[in-house]
Amino acid sequence: MDNAAQTVQGSRPVLVWDFPTRLFHWLLVALVTISFASGKIGGNAMWYHERCGEAILALLIFRLVWGFIGSTPSRFRTFLAGPSTVVRYALTLFRREPDHHLSHNPLGGWSVVAMLLVLFIQAGTGLFANDDIATEGPLYKWVSKAVSDRLTSIHRLNHDVIIALVAVHVAAVLFHLIYKRENLITPMITGIKQWRVDSAEAAQQSLWLAAGVAAVAAAAVYFLVR
Numbered sequence: 001m002d003n004a005a006q007t008v009q010g011s012r013p014v015l016v017w018d019f020p021t022r023l024f025h026w027l028l029v030a031l032v033t034i035s036f037a038s039g040k041i042g043g044n045a046m047w048y049h050e051r052c053g054e055a056i057l058a059l060l061i062f063r064l065v066w067g068f069i070g071s072t073p074s075r076f077r078t079f080l081a082g083p084s085t086v087v088r089y090a091l092t093l094f095r096r097e098p099d100h101h102l103s104h105n106p107l108g109g110w111s112v113v114a115m116l117l118v119l120f121i122q123a124g125t126g127l128f129a130n131d132d133i134a135t136e137g138p139l140y141k142w143v144s145k146a147v148s149d150r151l152t153s154i155h156r157l158n159h160d161v162i163i164a165l166v167a168v169h170v171a172a173v174l175f176h177l178i179y180k181r182e183n184l185i186t187p188m189i190t191g192i193k194q195w196r197v198d199s200a201e202a203a204q205q206s207l208w209l210a211a212g213v214a215a216v217a218a219a220a221v222y223f224l225v226r
Helices: 019-041 043-069 083-091 106-126 145-178 185-190 207-225
Strands: 011-015 192-196
Touching (some): 019 043, 019 145, 019 207, 043 207, 106 145
16 A cells, blocks of 8 residues: 555555445344344245245355454454443443544444344244244254244344334434434445554455355355345
């Protein structure tokens, strides 16, 4: 990166979110949206609901692995902070200046984990769920009807938890954009963030590694549900 790319504030464009992480994020947004819509429609749309659930499970497995072997900003150890750090950050949340975190901030990091967890629960329980009409999860036959009914109840309850977390996520993004004047949307599209010179450990593109992890995750889900 040459000096012309540096801004007058002494910052430069830094690749913070690698392409696999960005692709995961936007595919997850699309699949969760389609899954929710098809679940509400019901009937023949449940076929799409089930396929989306399986695709979401593969994406979640990919992100779990990528959180350990992906580029530095995408790794869990980069953005998961301890309780004291989270509390200190929360006490400064309403300062007007933008955050100084290349990856997720301490609250945002744990919100990512919360979202992954509830989506894992949703996808996992969906494998065993039934609607007492015509739709049964691909692993329904491996459990009793009573167990399936309990998992179906969790699946339905967790639906509301996901909606709540998505609402909090959108509100947080708008809060940062409007109140703190920090755009978190564009970096998740382009991968680029303006950052202090010589102070960032930028993301490294590992497309072949990501493709391999994605293929293994997709194969695992395929053989699980087939």
